Amino acid sequence: MNSDENWIGARWKSLKTASQTLRFRLMVWNAIVVVLAAGATLAGLREGVRFALYHEVDQLLAEDMRQIVLMLEERPVDLPDMYQTLEQHAEGHIQHGWFVAFLDQEGKVVWSSAKAPDEAIDYPEKLAESRPTEVDAIRFIQHRLEKPSAGIAAVRLGTSLRSIWDDLARVDRQVLGASGLVLLLAPMCGYWLAGRATEPLSDMIHASARLRPSHLEERLPWRGTGDELDQLAATINGLLDRIAVHVSRKQDLLANAAHELRTPLAAIRSSIEVTLNEPRSVEDYQELLGELIEENDHLENLVNQLLLLSETESDRHFIHLHPISLDQAVQRSVEMFRGVAEENGLALHAKLQPSWVKGNVEHLRQVVNNLLDNAVKFTPEGGGIDVTLRRSADQSTVELAIADNGYGIPTEEHDKVFERFFRGDGHRVPGEPTQGTGLGLSICAAVIHSHNGEIKVESAPGEGATFRITLPLHDLRSEDQYGEVGEETVGESAKQAAKGH
Template sequence: MPFPQRRKLWWNSLRVRLTLWNTAVVLVAVMVALLAVREGLRYSLLTEIDVVLNDEAKSLSLAIQEFYPDHQLVIDEMQRIAEGHKERGWHVHWLDAHRNTIWASPAAPPAPLTQLAVERGERSVWVSKSHRSVERRVDAPGIPTYYVRVGSPIAYIEEDVARLTRILLPVSLALLCLAPLGGYLLAERAIDPLKHITETTRRLRPSRLEERLHVRGVGDELDQLAIQINQFLDQLGDHLRQQQEFVANAAHELRSPLTAIQASVEVTLDKPRTAAEYEDLLVAIHHECQHLGCLVNQLLQLAETERVPGDAPREMVGLAEIVRRCLEMFAPIAEDRALTLQTHLDETAAVWGMPLQLRQLATNLIDNALKFTPSGGMVAVELGRKGAGHVELTVRDTGIGIPPADLAKIFERFYQVDKARSRAATDRGNGLGLSICQAIVQAHGGTIDVTSEVGRGSTFRVVLPAATDRTGMPAPASPREAGLV
């Protein structure tokens, strides 16, 4: 059932949202930059005027010390400085120890400044809304304490700041107008790979998964996303291919006994038969039905094993007891075929798992070893600990072995090394036993592998997490991650 498509709103577009974010960032950056430049200019101009005023105030303090007690000479020097900077609106104040005015230049503000901004030793800065003055204390031996102030209006500083603001404001407005356009272009360029990803995934179909996303090779997050999606598509394609092969093989395996049953019945019904012939037919049909039932049961078991969730209920299972019971079950078969069974079981080997599945695992491995070992051969079953936190089950035989070309496929569903011989045997298999073993081992967080030499036998090795290292599911590091395989 297709999902209903929601109405696409323009403000929900990633491109629009990126554009708006870019515009907002540019707006904030421009405002911060404008304020920083204005305040920086004001600070620089005030610092510069403080330095100049301080130099003049220092020279007047030296004049007071030099000309004292002749006040007129001091006043003349102050008038000279005030007249020299008349164009700038400078003013001079001469104050006594109580900061009462002794003399002030004509441009001086009506009242002495009373707001102290900065005080550093003999120098201090006094400010008002319209003026700024630097005051120095005159404190020399033999003369009274005086204060001399040299000040300047700050209107021209505010004019310079306003002039800079008028210059920067149009530039800022232009940037704000260009920000959406630039943001849109950047957003378009940024989401272009996403458009290709969307278009490619839209073309994908369950029956056509060959197409892959383009990886630009720049190593950014979009490349990583494309790589992850491609890997997922590879896994999905492999899974679908395996499912298709599984269905085809299952259909073939099911058709063979059904065809045999149908052919036998049609031949028998072609003409009257004796009771013995009918009995032979029923025996043959019964044999094929047994094989058909075994195949169906194994298919169901394989499906159930693969559907087991990782958090399925588990219990501590002693593998030694399970393996021992399987060996007791196969002992008559081994004796009938003149096969030697060797066992070495560690009674402390235990895992967290599902007993029925673990019993099926041991049964399939031992049955497989007995089936392909000729009379007089040997099958060895060993169970013990491997490393600090794993249990190893080994089933080794002296059978016919597996060709190297078949080792990589031995765990595939319905795969049989010698199909002609297997189908001719009375206990022929169907290629699902080892697939079931692999599914059970993987469901228990373990690994299974095989080594074999043609004519000398095979060794199947299962490694599972030990119960002593666990307090619950899922399992800790796998045997392969622990360096045990």
């Protein structure tokens, strides 16, 4: 008993699950549409046949009525001969129940053919002229003569509808049979068609189920039909490509960060272990502490850069966007690096147009600082650094260019310089080891992209490098709280920026 109940429960659960599938719903929708369409078509066909049959009967009655009226209008009228002719005609169409009757002025029957139905002959109500009337299974018309002849004032002519009803009954049986066949085949065909339609979705589900964070090479099948399912597959595959790139970049970042953190930590541990191997003087311990502080500074700088890079790739930084004077922010960075440039024998020039953008002043200052630091670092003594800021002709964007005449960057490295932890192969300073964390330019690219801007490099070995940044201009007139843009407003912005730093 329990086994039967378990089997019934399992079957019920299976049917319930199947009824919730898209394939089942498509089958039901298809069956409903097909059945309704077929029902409407068959019903329309049945009504069309009924109309055609009735119309044919009415036409025959009208023709017979015209012929009888012509016979009555002949002069003289041979009534016995006409009665005989009409009786013979009624006998010849007995299977159709054809009949005719002549009425006088008072509506009483003057003469009628044999087997004329009483319900039609004695119909009490007034009839419309030559308009068909139906009583039970009899359809008849009446025509009133303009000039009564031989006591005959009206002609009533009709026929039985039994044969037509039999024909319609046969049509009804055929319609019901066809409806039953459609009702039987519609779900079966609908289930098959739904299976064909949802098969790509099943493949997508199975392919998606095989996806793993560590194995993102799986892609959804593409049939090449160009339909919505192919568009869905292409869209999801594009998303998977972006996810794979994102996961790969995160994995590379984690691996590179671990490597960069391990090196100074290993150096710190090694220095401490060497120092602890034997007693040291106070000066030795002080020297060790100084080295530890330097390594700690390197670690702190690396961690800060990683945090900044993570922040620029999130949505949190958009909360801090506000109108800033970009020329004042760049001017402050230029003044900060002017002393360093002079110490290295470099000429630092700046030509800045007043420009406002909407952004994070700290992040944009970090970008300018990174680019100026690289320019100072990779430009030999006696060189120069030019910083220009100018608005576009249509006043929609502003371009910041920082150019040096240093060692330059090979063309094949132009796209790589913005990758995380990329530090080149020492091309820019021949004979010297590559320094830095390799995060500076990747931070610049992330910050600029988060401000809806673009950054690119133009360089060649021995010809220096120019970094160009394009940002959308901000119209202060759209900010009610800022009023008119002028020297006083820019000056206030500079004071606020100075207080913030």
